[in-house]
Amino acid sequence: MELALNLDSTIATPLHRQLYEQIHSRILSGQLSRGQRLPASRTLAHSLQVSRATVTLSYDQLISEGYLETRPGAGTFVAAQLPETLLQVVAPAPQENTPHLPINLSYYGQRIAQASPWENQPAAQYSFRYGHPSLALFPLHLWKKLVNQEMTANSHWMDYSTDPQGYGPLRDAIAQYLTRSRAVNCQPEQIVMTHGTQQALQLVTQLFINPEEAIALENPGYLGAQRIFRSHAAQLQPVPVDDDGIIVEALTNLSPIPKLVYVTPSHQFPTGALLSLARRLQLLDWAQRSGSLIIEDDYDGEYRYSSRPIPALQGLRRNAPVIYLGTFAKVMFPGLHLGYVVVPQNLVQTFAQARWLSDRHCSLLDQAVLTRFITEGHLERHLRRMRICYDRRRQALVNALQANFGEAVDILGDSAGLHLVARLNLRLFDEDIIHRAAQVGVYVSSLQVHNLQPCQGDFILGYTEVNETQIATGIQRWATALQMQ
Ligand SMILES: Cc1ncc(COP(=O)(O)O)c(C=O)c1O
CATH class of the missing domain: 3.40.640.10 (Type I PLP-dependent aspartate aminotransferase-like (Major domain))
Structure with a gap:
């Protein structure tokens, strides 16, 4: 089947997220019905001119949330049993002649409406998300x-x-x-x-x-x-x-x-x-x-x-x-x-x-x-304790990256803050690198969204929510998933 989807590589929202949102909203509105078959990831990637990893990433997310399901040998389908919470909010498919509410947004409102929603960093077994202190160590x-x-x-x-x-x-x-x-x-x-x-x-x-x-x-x-x-x-x-x-x-x-x-x-x-x-x-x-x-x-x-x-x-x-x-x-x-x-x-x-x-x-x-x-x-007092703890975790992360990625990684930034940037020199797209990490329970995020120009290979890794053992294991799993060893 053909899916009329429209991805925009010039906006900050990653392509896999745009794809996820578009399929999700078609399921919600009933344009994609229960049990309906979706194109194979390779076919869809080809028709949208994106990497296959982009499609797989959004399909996997929809599968994990219960909107899609795979049937071995048959392909990917809209789930026959949609999540309960979704069923309660299923909106009727918009009819051509449904009158629109007279919403007349201000210019400010229009700019906000056009911006993509803020993305939260998902939970993971080995989470290198950034911007969060260790909540477990707060008194x-x-x-x-x-x-x-x-x-x-x-x-x-x-x-x-x-x-x-x-x-x-x-x-x-x-x-x-x-x-x-x-x-x-x-x-x-x-x-x-x-x-x-x-x-x-x-x-x-x-x-x-x-x-x-x-x-x-x-x-x-x-x-x-x-x-x-x-x-x-x-x-x-x-x-x-x-x-x-x-x-x-x-x-x-x-x-x-x-x-x-x-x-x-x-x-x-x-x-x-x-x-x-x-x-x-x-x-x-x-x-x-x-x-x-x-x-x-x-x-x-x-x-x-x-x-x-x-x-x-x-x-x-x-x-x-x-x-x-x-x-x-x-x-x-x-x-x-x-x-x-x-x-x-x-x-x-x-x-x-x-x-x-x-x-x-x-x-x-x-x-x-x-x-x-x-x-x-x-x-x-709390800050003094946390400085010692984060310093150790940062060092553990640097060691793990160097041990597992060797020449293929450069570490950017001063010895400070709650995150570092790992610049990976691998012939892989960021989305693929993130996807492979997710498959082994590791969360990492690309620096792309913070850059006004296209960039590849830079990852922001937070080290506050993982202890030294988790850091060593998480980075090793990530490297293995990327076939570094
Ligand atoms: C550069 C920068 N400024 C500010 C903040 C957060 O500020 P607040 O949570 O107080 O809005 C962040 C959060 O990660 C940040 O990265």
């Missing part, structure tokens, strides 16, 4: 005790907060912590608490960017930031990075001069490069000359294993044109969903107003508990 008993104490101390936390910038004692604690450990230059009144970096980036973009105005950003760079900038119709100006971080000379050639430049100097996301001191000074000079504002995203700067944490760009000069963003997602746990912006003095009121308009304020109870966690010394 949960202590957190529970503090929650209990704060809940019973008074009931202020039940009401609206009167301060959209955030709980005063927490801002005091963060200002002291940032001055001490990140050499950030700030007073508590410059801090605005947010629901993580994502909300901070949303506020910054809303406040500074009109449609078509330019934002320079590292390439490859953080997809979460790219998506926010795009949703505001900003003109993205990708700037290359090398072993010393963003190449500042490339900024000087940009036209128009970008209003904002988004950087991750402590640990470039995703390559892991540390922005050298010379480049930091060069970047500050350039921003001062050109009137641009630097957005410094210090998402995991606390984790350095070979030297002391490097001071933030924001603190290098008095009144540096820098907005500093921090998050507790990596040093605590992502579900806490707290972060902050350090705002230049003259912009504090505007940020506070925007923060209130966005969703008033962060949970007062969470902020009060976090204050205790910081002021009683638990945060820095």
Whole structure:
């Protein structure tokens, strides 16, 4: 049978995901009926002009979710018994004459509607997913005790907060912590608490960017930031990075001069490069000359294993044109969903107003508990423990990669953060490499989605959720699946 599918290699969503979504939605809408046969993977790959691995990957996903089934010797079919949850939501196939609801999205709404949904990294036996700290090693008993104490101390936390910038004692604690450990230059009144970096980036973009105005950003760079900038119709100006971080000379050639430049100097996301001191000074000079504002995203700067944490760009000069963003997602746990912006003095009121308009304020109870966690010394104690643990895991990962991949792997990035990049020199597509890993219970992800240009062979490997034994076994399985040995 012919399937009219349409894949677009110019968008960020991987081809296998697009294929998965299109088949999935045809099953949901009834366009593909139960028991119907699908084309063989080779045939479909040929007609769509994609690799066979792309098709197999999406078929396998649909099989594992119960939408498709294979019959030995006969092929792949829409499952006769569709998953129960699906049956409850089966929508009738749209009729030609079904009237559409009069939805008239704003330009912003239209841009959001066109973007592909955020993809979660799936669970696996050996998961090298990135961006997550070890939840198992967080001192949960202590957190529970503090929650209990704060809940019973008074009931202020039940009401609206009167301060959209955030709980005063927490801002005091963060200002002291940032001055001490990140050499950030700030007073508590410059801090605005947010629901993580994502909300901070949303506020910054809303406040500074009109449609078509330019934002320079590292390439490859953080997809979460790219998506926010795009949703505001900003003109993205990708700037290359090398072993010393963003190449500042490339900024000087940009036209128009970008209003904002988004950087991750402590640990470039995703390559892991540390922005050298010379480049930091060069970047500050350039921003001062050109009137641009630097957005410094210090998402995991606390984790350095070979030297002391490097001071933030924001603190290098008095009144540096820098907005500093921090998050507790990596040093605590992502579900806490707290972060902050350090705002230049003259912009504090505007940020506070925007923060209130966005969703008033962060949970007062969470902020009060976090204050205790910081002021009683638990945060820095937890960080010291985690640095030792992640350093060992990182080393185990480097050793395992070198032992199993030998000359075929290069490891990028400084000895820092919660992930590294493995550059594999194999004659295989990234999707195939990921697929073969998945077949042996290993999850790895390609750097592709963070790159504005096509690229192959770079994999982001997180090492926080796997212990040294799991790292050794997982990498060995992956290498075997790739026939490295
Ligand atoms: C570069 C970068 N910034 C920020 C974040 C996360 O920020 P948050 O969870 O606070 O929105 C991530 C998450 O992985 C990241 O990679």
